[in-house]
Amino acid sequence: DQQVKQNSPSLSVQEGRISILNCDYTNSMFDYFLWYKKYPAEGPTFLISISSIKDKNEDGRFTVFLNKSAKHLSLHIVPSQPGDSAVYFCAATNTGKLIFGQGTTLQVKP
């Protein structure tokens, strides 16, 4: 069973616009959520995280929103840059073991 789902395999946005990546989860025990970015031939790189006691966390151009009642989180990138083109994974945990979604490939066009 897929406890963490990213239903959009790909997303294409114009440089300078907002990118919104979505993630849904089913396990209400998850209490910590993360986003990782992955370039080809590299391991995932940590981007931003959020605890279940918060509904928003910002770090520069990246903001993560958490809606616990809907079991939904999203990553906003503003403004999007061509260097942001990568695969983005959301992950969730309550034990330290990360449960990842399938990933969304973001393409930012110049």
Place this chain on the structure above:
Amino acid sequence: DAGVTQSPTHLIKTRGQHVTLRCSPISGHKSVSWYQQVLGQGPQFIFQYYEKEERGRGNFPDRFSARQFPNYSSELNVNALLLGDSALYLCASTPNGLAFLTDTQYFGPGTRLTVL
């Protein structure tokens, strides 16, 4: 500072063979986790080791085993390889055990295993 390193980068094996993958964590990190990433999927947790002891195991068969050495480096072993074991194997390190949820897991570049 060196990040997480993994070796080899690529590996080709045939069905039934055995493989050993290696990981060196970031200096000072005592915990290593292993993940399998099949093409088109997100990474799946295999094992976590902290202070040389297994602290977590994912839903993988007994053909998968691992160990952690006194210098905190780790090996992942897979016996009796199947075609379905073809994947990117990722190692992640953290300073402490996984109970510290907010410790960031830093990933290495992975080992690409192809089973023919």
